[in-house]
Amino acid sequence: MIKAEHITKRFDDITAVDQVTAEIREGYVFGLIGTNGAGKSTFLRMASGVLKPDEGTVTIDGQPVWENPAVKSRFFYISDDQYFFPNSTPQEMMQFYRNLYPAFDEKRFAHLLESFGLKKDRKIHTFSKGMKKQLSVICGICAGTDYLFCDETFDGLDPVMRQTVKSLFANDMAERNLTPVIASHNLRELEDICDHVGLLHRGGILLSRDLDDMKLNLHKIQCVLRPGMEESAIVGLDVVKKEQTGSIYTLTVRGEEQQVRECMEACDPLFYELIPLSLEEIFISETEVAGYDIKALIL
Amino acid sequence: MRVQELCGTAVMQHGNCAAWDSCGCRGEQREGGSVIVLDYKDRRPLYEQVAERFRELIVRGILLPDTQMPSVRSQAMELSINPNTIQRAYSQLEQQGYIYSIKGKGSFVADTGGIMKEQRDRWREEFTGLAQKGVTLGISREEMEAILQKAAGKPMEQGAGGRQAEQDADRKQTGQDDAGKQVEQGSAGEKREKEGGKDS
Structure with a gap:
């Protein structure tokens, strides 16, 4: 398990990550979502020991990550801006990683390179952006580590490749309990694959929860009240957001479905409907509550 | 094939997907097309969808009692989703009595x-x-x-x-x-x- 405890990172006068505490359990996909500049990448770079937190610690199974090669060999970090040695080929990169990761699976590397149609002796700088991404995913998968940190890895891959990479992840999760940690703002992508989601906003963690719980705990209600009825008649709901168009109210509420339904039944509106929220809508309503409502600024 | 006839719209998500040749299943044989398909516009949690699709297949008698269910791993790879999601669906099915599992062998369709x-x-x-x-x-x-x-x-x-x-x-x-x-x-x-x- 990866544990980040109250980690803070400042760059001059900017606080990129502020007192973030999070737990990443083994065998589950952890999705790190957040607004632009929320500190997702900084968090990952601290988790992988690239940056030293100004405050707090990151540990894997109790062992600190910072300057600890033994722990570092347990994860592979795919940066959003991957680095390959100048003039190197996939073959050479593989030799480099093989030295760092004892469990590196050479055979599989060769097989995957071939299936992805990447030549092992072509110079990497002649690869396209997407091909470079593919190469680092292949390196990461074959490194045989317990954790795989992916920073915006799916961006820049075409849909077929994305599905393929997800299948690869699924295979390794089932086979050797790989734990992918995926930072992204492509929520559609994360929705399909994540078990647990940490939502970062302005350096702080807004919530960290199982995706399904999150979905079951936030609902959108559309309702039409009886004539003469005040909206204040709806009681007992934890309303996060309220919108009104004519006589139709759209409420975003927290709570369990059963409880929400009971509340609605009790105040007997003309009509009501519960609409499940997508991760994207959850993201929008949670960040909006935290004061991130860009639409309000431009409209 | 019966399955394909009945869920014609549902099968073959990967039929036209070149990914299968390169998906890293390392030469493993893939059995037929995908038995189930997900509707990404459906807003319910994915595991519920997976469970529902299997329930349909079992209730309709397409998956007969004592047939082996696809392994969690192969099903997850097939759909490109998290194996834990499949596992969760299987647990739900088992709880509801649609399937039973034998340790070390996998899950099988129950007599419903x-x-x-x-x-x-x-x-x-x-x-x-x-x-x-x-x-x-x-x-x-x-x-x-x-x-x-x-x-x-x-x-x-x-x-x-x-x-x-x-x-x-x-x-x-x-x-x-x-x-x-x-x-x-x-x-x-x-x-x-x-x-x-x-x-x-």
Whole structure:
């Protein structure tokens, strides 16, 4: 398990990550979502020991990550801006990683390179952006580590490749309990694959929860009240957001479905409907509550 | 192949997906097409969808008792989703008695006779209630029968698992000869009904 405890990172006068505490359990996909500049990448770079937190610690199974090669060999970090040695080929990169990761699976590397149609002796700088991404995913998968940190890895891959990479992840999760940690703002992508989601906003963690719980705990209600009825008649709901168009109210509420339904039944509106929220809508309503409502600024 | 016939729209998500040659299954044989397919517009959690699709396949008798379920790993790879999602769906199915698992061997389809009987009994009760409500609302017998015809025309009831369903249908439809006529008109309304059912 990866544990980040109250980690803070400042760059001059900017606080990129502020007192973030999070737990990443083994065998589950952890999705790190957040607004632009929320500190997702900084968090990952601290988790992988690239940056030293100004405050707090990151540990894997109790062992600190910072300057600890033994722990570092347990994860592979795919940066959003991957680095390959100048003039190197996939073959050479593989030799480099093989030295760092004892469990590196050479055979599989060769097989995957071939299936992805990447030549092992072509110079990497002649690869396209997407091909470079593919190469680092292949390196990461074959490194045989317990954790795989992916920073915006799916961006820049075409849909077929994305599905393929997800299948690869699924295979390794089932086979050797790989734990992918995926930072992204492509929520559609994360929705399909994540078990647990940490939502970062302005350096702080807004919530960290199982995706399904999150979905079951936030609902959108559309309702039409009886004539003469005040909206204040709806009681007992934890309303996060309220919108009104004519006589139709759209409420975003927290709570369990059963409880929400009971509340609605009790105040007997003309009509009501519960609409499940997508991760994207959850993201929008949670960040909006935290004061991130860009639409309000431009409209 | 029976599965493909019945869920024609549902199979072959990966049929045109070149990914399978390169998906890293390391030379492992892939069995047929995907048995289930996900609707990414459906907003329910994915595991519920997976469980529901399998329930349908089991109830319709496409997956017969004691058939082995696809392994969590292969199913997750097939759908490109998290193995934990599949695991969760399987746990739900097991809890509800649709499948059983043998340690070290995998999951198998259970004999759903008991559950089906229970569900049919419940349906009979509900349906009786609905029919009575229809009578009170002044719905004509013909109209009700037309609806029954439509429902009976669903491919679902023609599947191998429809054995008992057909008997039930027979019981409800005594005295109706022109069954075939209305089947074709049924398809549009049928879809609507299906979608409506999902929402609830």
